[in-house]
Amino acid sequence: xxxxxxxxxxxxxxxxxxxxxxxxxxxxxxxxxxxxxxxxxxxxxxxxxxxxxxxxxxxxxxxxxxxxxxxxxxxxxxxxxxxxxxxxxxxxxxxxxxxxxxxxxxxxxxxxxxxxxxxxxxxxxxxxxxxxxxxxxxxxxxxxxxxxxxxxxxxxxxxxxxxxxxxxxxxxxxxxxxxxxxxxxxxxxxxxxxxxxxxxxxxxxxxxxxxxxxxxxxxxxxxxxxxxxxxxxxxxxxxxxxxxxxxxxxxxxxxxxxxxxxxxxxxxxxxxxxxxxxxxxxxxxxxxxxxxxxxxxxxxxxxxxxxxxxxxxxxxxxxxxxxxxxxxxxxxxxxxxxxxxxxxxxxxxxxxxxxxxxxxxxxxxxxxxxxxxxxxxxxxxxxxxxxxxxxxxxxxxxxxxxxxxxxxxxxxxxxxxxxxxxxxxxxxxxxxxxx
Numbered sequence: 001x002x003x004x005x006x007x008x009x010x011x012x013x014x015x016x017x018x019x020x021x022x023x024x025x026x027x028x029x030x031x032x033x034x035x036x037x038x039x040x041x042x043x044x045x046x047x048x049x050x051x052x053x054x055x056x057x058x059x060x061x062x063x064x065x066x067x068x069x070x071x072x073x074x075x076x077x078x079x080x081x082x083x084x085x086x087x088x089x090x091x092x093x094x095x096x097x098x099x100x101x102x103x104x105x106x107x108x109x110x111x112x113x114x115x116x117x118x119x120x121x122x123x124x125x126x127x128x129x130x131x132x133x134x135x136x137x138x139x140x141x142x143x144x145x146x147x148x149x150x151x152x153x154x155x156x157x158x159x160x161x162x163x164x165x166x167x168x169x170x171x172x173x174x175x176x177x178x179x180x181x182x183x184x185x186x187x188x189x190x191x192x193x194x195x196x197x198x199x200x201x202x203x204x205x206x207x208x209x210x211x212x213x214x215x216x217x218x219x220x221x222x223x224x225x226x227x228x229x230x231x232x233x234x235x236x237x238x239x240x241x242x243x244x245x246x247x248x249x250x251x252x253x254x255x256x257x258x259x260x261x262x263x264x265x266x267x268x269x270x271x272x273x274x275x276x277x278x279x280x281x282x283x284x285x286x287x288x289x290x291x292x293x294x295x296x297x298x299x300x301x302x303x304x305x306x307x308x309x310x311x312x313x314x315x316x317x318x319x320x321x322x323x324x325x326x327x328x329x330x331x332x333x334x335x336x337x338x339x340x341x342x343x344x345x346x347x348x349x350x351x352x353x354x355x356x357x358x359x360x361x362x363x364x365x366x367x368x369x370x371x372x373x374x375x376x377x378x379x380x381x382x383x384x385x386x387x388x389x390x391x392x393x394x395x396x397x398x399x400x401x402x403x404x405x406x407x408x409x410x411x412x413x414x415x416x417x418x419x420x421x422x423x424x425x426x427x428x429x430x431x432x433x434x435x
Contacts, residue, residue: 062365065358069351076347082150083340086333090245093330096211097323104319111316114309126306129224129313132257133233139174140232141165142223142255144239144328145182147207154240154248154335155184161250162188162238177232179223181325182207211329216322223321224314227256239324240331246338248331255320258313 115130143162145155162185169176180186186204203222208215226232234254241251 062358062361065354065361069354069358072347072351072354076344076351079340079343079347083337083344086336086340090330090333090337093211093326093333097326097330100213100319100322100326104316104323107312107316107319111309111312114305114312118305118309127309127313128228129256129258129310129317136233137174138232138234139169139176140179140223140226140235140256141169141176142179142219142235142237143181143185144237144325145180145185145188145207146332147183147209149184150339151332151336152339154332155182155188158238158240158250159185159188161252165236165238165252177226179203179205179219179226181205181219207325207329207332211322211325213318213322216325217318219325220314220318220321223255224317237321237324239328240335242327242330242334245334248334253324255317258317 141162143158145158149155166176178189180189180203183206203226205215205219205222223235227235235256236252237255238250238252240248242248
């Protein structure tokens, strides 16, 4: 009975020792693969949530950076597409200016010839669009801006110039009546110009995406009616004059009354957008003022010259307004091209920086994983007594089963073949300690 009890005790100790040995190996492998703070937080196979270290992996910070890279890349493609669309529309504005130029020049020459013929006849007073008032008491101001943003400081510069002009008119005791072209000017009236233009009369028109003679005639009729009704003595237009793809300046021109000695802007130019070495550029050409047509004195008019002139002046006003709208649209589109190119370049630069951050974090994560694998492998290859490795330190003196097993293992008192309490049989004996 004593031998049987002793055998059962040793068999139980053997099974317990095998289980504890397996746990010992698992703990050693787990702890050796962790950093010191992480290993300390691993107590009894459970990680303390409050001491969980920040691990940078593909599902954490790396994914956030990766998502942002994709977002920046999509934004860059969008801004580049907007730049190309603006470039195509600049060409359309250029074609509009060039196509309308011959009609405007011919009309201007004819009007100058008629004015020259009527000069000194006293009939000039019957042409209200040419009549210059002795004193200006009411001014109409036409503001031309864009309907949309994303065009740099284009709208801002126009509104700043409008504010300065309104302040100058207010200093003379004049409250201008506004004719607004473009939604940005309308919204600017409620923000930038609210303090200088509190009581105003406004007429609003959308800035058309596709400028044509019908739209310019609609705006021109409103301007002419305001002038002929006597509500204003003078009409000025404020717009951004186009110089090149990177330069446009706010400009003020007088629309009405028309000058009897010269109708054309002395700084009038035509522009043509071309490309050189894959880059867009603008070629500008000075346009001389149209010469007065020589109308012979023996020419017989079907209608009186002043009647003909009165019917031609609105056409000339509309043609000048059409040219100004094309100029303003070219300025807007060139500003949008510049802004979108800058946005595209910034997107490329930001993507490059984010990619570098992503690669650094990914490389750090890979390096950390390799270091953990190497540390675990070196810990398993290490040989020594029970105090030489961190894994053996898991058992303390309070673990009596582990202490008994280790003592019997060191004394060699555990037999190679445990005694069978049922007696010998023909089954093969398996040595659990065999190599």
